[in-house]
Amino acid sequence: MDGVNNASLPVAGAASFSPTIRPRRIRRTSAIREMVQETRLTSADLIAPLFVKDGNGAPEPVGSMPGVQRLNIEALVAECCELVALGIHGIALFPVTRPELKNPQGSEALNPDCLVLRAVRAIKAAVPQLVIFTDIALDPYTSHGHDGVLTAAGDDVDNDATVAILARMAVLHAQAGTDFVAPSDMMDGRVAALRAALDDAGHPQVGILAYSAKFASAYYGPFREAVGSAAAAGTKLLDKRTYQLNPANRREAIADALLDEAEGADLLMVKPAGPYLDILRELRDASSLPLAAYQVSGEYAQIHAAAERGWLELRKTRDESLLAIRRAGADLILTYFAKAVATDLNRG
Numbered sequence: 488m489d490g491v492n493n494a495s496l497p498v499a500g501a502a503s504f505s506p507t508i509r510p511r512r513i514r515r516t517s518a519i520r521e522m523v524q525e526t527r528l529t530s531a532d533l534i535a536p537l538f539v540k541d542g543n544g545a546p547e548p549v550g551s552m553p554g555v556q557r558l559n560i561e562a563l564v565a566e567c568c569e570l571v572a573l574g575i576h577g578i579a580l581f582p583v584t585r586p587e588l589k590n591p592q593g594s595e596a597l598n599p600d601c602l603v604l605r606a607v608r609a610i611k612a613a614v615p616q617l618v619i620f621t622d623i624a625l626d627p628y629t630s631h632g633h634d635g636v637l638t639a640a641g642d643d644v645d646n647d648a649t650v651a652i653l654a655r656m657a658v659l660h661a662q663a664g665t666d667f668v669a670p671s672d673m674m675d676g677r678v679a680a681l682r683a684a685l686d687d688a689g690h691p692q693v694g695i696l697a698y699s700a701k702f703a704s705a706y707y708g709p710f711r712e713a714v715g716s717a718a719a720a721g722t723k724l725l726d727k728r729t730y731q732l733n734p735a736n737r738r739e740a741i742a743d744a745l746l747d748e749a750e751g752a753d754l755l756m757v758k759p760a761g762p763y764l765d766i767l768r769e770l771r772d773a774s775s776l777p778l779a780a781y782q783v784s785g786e787y788a789q790i791h792a793a794a795e796r797g798w799l800e801l802r803k804t805r806d807e808s809l810l811a812i813r814r815a816g817a818d819l820i821l822t823y824f825a826k827a828v829a830t831d832l833n834r835g
């Protein structure tokens with residue numbers, strides 16, 4: 488064969504062909520396959536991101552995220568009870584701020600009676616055991632849709648002025664009863680500032696889930712529709728590249744994430760998840776902290792869109808996408824599939 492002498496090698500189909508090592512032995516039955524399975528997905532691994540809106544109107548579907556709805560506080564509390572019954576321990580809360588409350592400073596973020604804080608109080612009163620993660624960033628509140636306040640020139644986000652606001656915001660969230668604040672802003676020094684502010688205000692038990700390796704991603708599009716930051720800014724393609732990571736950069740991502748650990752983060756996060764499994768893997772090896780991954784809105788929308796066309800099988804693709812994120816090194820996954828997965832896991 489092509490000048491190579493294979494005459495002495497056994498040939499498939501021939502009676503003499505009998506490899507000693509047969510990897511397929513451990514794949515032979517479903518019992519054996521389950522015994523050697525290295526990675527599993529359980530309800531306890533999942534954090535459900537939820538969108539809360541003001542008023543008492545009916546749930547509003549998010550067009551680009553089938554099955555996801557903006558819920559009023561009452562419906563949100565009911566949803567939380569259902570999630571707990573399904574074995575989900577955590578939620579990540581995102582407020583849909585009314586457009587008239589948005590301004591360039593995002594000042595609604597510091598209103599002690601703002602929507603997200605009312606939601607936290609209501610959930611804690613009804614299901615105190617549910618672990619609440621609240622986002623710390625100004626994008627639900629700013630009229631320009633950026634995660635912080637702008638510089639005087641208006642051409643960039645002002646890092647230090649933003650961090651000062653975020654620290655006050657974190658204290659308000661702690662007072663309302665959040666379990667973890669989750670800075671998603673990617674400002675420099677925010678984790679240390681949040682830790683100091685929380686401790687000074689008497690909230691040493693409130694943790695920090697740092698969005699540590701958060702990339703400037705096109706996969707956030709549907710989320711920006713859901714919270715209205717795209718509409719506020721007049722574009723879905725908000726340019727956040729002066730603070731979010733360049734998708735091309737692996738070393739920079741790890742270095743930035745390790746800074747969050749050094750500044751006192753309790754949990755680190757990689758976001759998006761599926762397209763960044765290499766970052767998850769590497770961070771898993773570089774840090775001993777628990778790792779979270781955010782399967783973002785665009786990853787969810789993609790799977791749903793293909794399934795709607797009959798091009799992919801929804802449940803299998805969903806489960807494979809999540810298992811891959813666990814295999815790469817994530818302990819926890821924020822995913823809009825959380826409830827559906829937990830429901831299926833409970834049914835068996």
Ligand code: PBG
Nearest residue numbers: 624626671706707710783784785
């Ligand atoms: C912003 C924030 C974003 C998401 C969570 N927090 C979007 C952004 O950076 O514009 C995206 C989540 C998703 O796409 O599901 N602080």
